[in-house]
Amino acid sequence: MSTDKLRRMADQIARNFEAIGHDNAVLATADHINKFWDPRMKAGIFGDDWGQLSPIAAAAVEKLAKGANPPPQTGATEFNKVDEVGHNDAG
């Protein structure tokens, strides 16, 4: 997949988490990519030149590439458990 587009997506996510502080934003960006990106998109960004990413995005991608599996950082990634209703009805 076009790494330009993946880069743009990762930077956009990072930019919108920026207000919560660098460390939190790194975790939130990593969590977001982990929960919403298809494996080939993840592979695409992992194999990219991280130097071209914003610092937050680069740190997030690095974490994931090294195998991190961050716990949910936002309400949007706290999905319903198996028998749960209404915890996160993201429709």
Place this chain on the structure above:
Amino acid sequence: MGYEPQQDFGTPEVQSDKQVTLTIDGRDVTVPAGTSVMRAASMAGGHIPKLCATDNVKAFGSCRLCLVEIEGARGTPASCTTPAADGMKVETQTPRLEKLRKGVMELYISDHPLDCLTCSANNDCELQDEAAAVGLRDVRYGYEGKNHLGTVDDKSNPYFSFQPDKCIVCSRCVRACGEVQGTFALTVDGRGFASVISAGQKEDNFLSSECVSCGACVQACPTSALMEKSVTAIGKPERSVVTTCAYCGVGCAFRAEMKGEQLVRMVPWKDGKANHGHSCVKGRFAWGYANHKDRITKPMVREKITDPWREVSWDEAIGFAATKIKKIKAEHGARALGGITSSRCTNEETFLVQKLIRAGFGSNNTDTCARVCHSPTGFGLSTTFGTSAGTQNFDSAEKTDVFLLIGANPTDAHPVFGSRMKKRLREGGKIIVVDPRRIDLVKSPHIEAAHHLPLQPGTNVAVLTSIAHVIVTEGLAAEDFIRERCDWDEYQDWARFVSQEKNSPEFLEAVTRVPAETVREAARLFATGGNGAIYYGLGVTEHSQGSSTVMAIANLAMATGNIGREGVGVNPLRGQNNVQGACDMGSFPHELPGYRHISQPDVRELFENDWGVKLDPEPGLRIPNMLDAAVDGSFKAIYIQGEDILQSDPDTKHVSAGLAAMDCVIVHDLFLNETAHYAHVFLPGSTFLEKNGTFTNAERRVQAVRKVMEPANGYEDWEVTQLLANAIGCNWSYTHPGQILDEIARLTPGFAGLNWDRVDANEQLQWPVNDKAPQGSPIMHVEGFVRGKGKFVVTEYVPTDEKTGPRFPLLLTTGRILSQYNVGAQTRRTGNNIWHEEDILEMHPTDAENRMVSTGDFVKLASRSGETTLRVLVTDRVAPGVVYTTFHHPNTQANVVTTDNSDWATNCPEYKVTAVQVTPSNGPTDWQEDYADLAAMARRIETVEPAE
């Protein structure tokens, strides 16, 4: 079921804590205080003759037919305007009343054509019925006097006619137009004997007037004065079936009134909990597409998209598709396959498509049209509240004091709810409109917004944050509510953020272009004006910060304590009929039905045990990612049910490149839509009239869809999906959508209490429906947020990358118009084209003058993505620097111009902000001409020589 008119209680229902008991014709009746004597009689099973009264408009008291005698009262009061009272004794049938009523009826009939046998309302006419009820046998005055006979009929409207000589000037139509629809297009012109019903001004007819063809007047008419042309042509219906409209997310309930297999008319069902007997031009009249000549009813295949289509049997088409799917899976793996579920199809059909993709194809590459409309709602509201569906039912609007309407145009896109809003505004509610355009709710008859914030497109977050700034810095936040219901620390972080000077209306005015004082006044009104409810649409979500805007909306609702009771809440207005349901049914690539992430082992195990297959634990591709992956060669085949992504999705050239790169595109639709140009298999679809199932509307209300005629293609859509599934090795054996609903209930906690019996009983429940809420959940977050504490989220304004400049100095924003729906596949094949036969570009007079273009001129609309041509309408509804158009017509394809920018969290396209230039043009662009050639080539169907 035979044909029975809907019961008419004569006057509207009254809500009251107090009950009164009266005696009517010797029978005791207990009714809510304020109920009319007429309604009380009707509730007791009686009938008082009436003509000017009907239960969807207020009592009028003009026809004098409903007179009654009340013990102790003087005269013979009209029962429609007389409230029932405790101890009241009423007689509805006495010799005196009979004489009076007969006299009244005699006068009506003396000026009415006596052509009952050939009248379109014969045997379905209240005048005829009441004449019989009062026992009229002759007219002493004769028929030769001055009368209204021989008038000219008004047939200008495509769907109904007005015959003035059949009119009894009861004013029901005028009142329905005003009270129910809120358009006020009709009036009684003249006085006394000269009184006639008039649409618009004297020189107008129904078509040229402000009439919006909602049909309320036709429904209210007691004679054939206003009559559906379909009834005139076909005759009186023989039976009726209650079903749910397949247009917008309001989810209006209708009676499909049938004659044999022929649909005669769609009439809004009074017991519909979403619409309460009202309708719009689309649901009421625009159903002709179901039998349109363009409908494809035979399966077709072709090896290459340059080949003509070849009609084949179902077996051959399904076999052809299955062979390709299996081959691609064997050569490229399951992740090369995917599909798109339809927000126009039923819950059961949508559930099956995502099941086919996950369990049959073996990937999670499933997505739905919510990707391009309300996916930011999911992200934003789940982050803040823990549940993303609308928090209210539509009835809640009746208790709202201040509406905050952002990026939505309900009178065009959700007309029946728009009428509800207008009604509340006429009763004293106030509205703040945040929209770049001066929509009808800013100013129209009897409606005037308290504030209009005509913001620059792309600055929603800035405007909402500046409103929050005012609320917090002026001490207007609902601290008690916040302390009890929300995370206080997070609130304080957020309050500090919004209080910064950079978030003040004065600082942000340069960006938003909304005068700071207007923002301040609007903020004060919303925070202090009583029950505040926020309604929003795609003008919020379809931005690069769509998800942030939704969170900013949720922040505002929590900061003002406007959550968890009637009259308040956060309410996304869903575009398509079953967007909510499509999301609920697990259409998104990262989650299974019930909003449970695919990576959770116990969630997968639940489905794996039920479905008997292993599921991929990784999220799949979203629609734009599928197209990217197709161009890159890793995504090879797609099954698209009931979506036309080539026309509806942004950056058309990118969509067509993605589709063209695939080895197998299967389109399952009613028509050879634009996407089908790139298809190898076409599976004919069935309309909502031809299938059983359920739709879930914007209120989370699950309603029945019922088959009223056999599918023209031979199969309901869920059956076609099942054929395809079984051809690739699934072993499904559903025989009715109720079995699919059982599976949904078994696997989805929010639907645990639903089954076909409850749906079929028209319970119209709002999810969650389970042990905790067996009767459903009209209002969410009543006791507390489902996620625990409400979460305030800092939403920093991040300008879009889409910038204006010398080459592209204007901002284009797109939207809908009342008469057309989405890509227009349905409405363009109906009489609705009379109102909107092409997409029009709205442009401010200053911008038009600078470019020397006038209304009606052809112009070229160009962006960094592409260009098209269309005609201009010069209007100050749009602000200088902003242009607006719709995307209903494929020969325009506004999405050639829109970009691939998208929401940061969900990839929802940024349809609402595109930098463009507009220049005079002589004709279509090269792209339009090439596209017309492509469409002609792609739609060829091989002619088979008849056998000798």
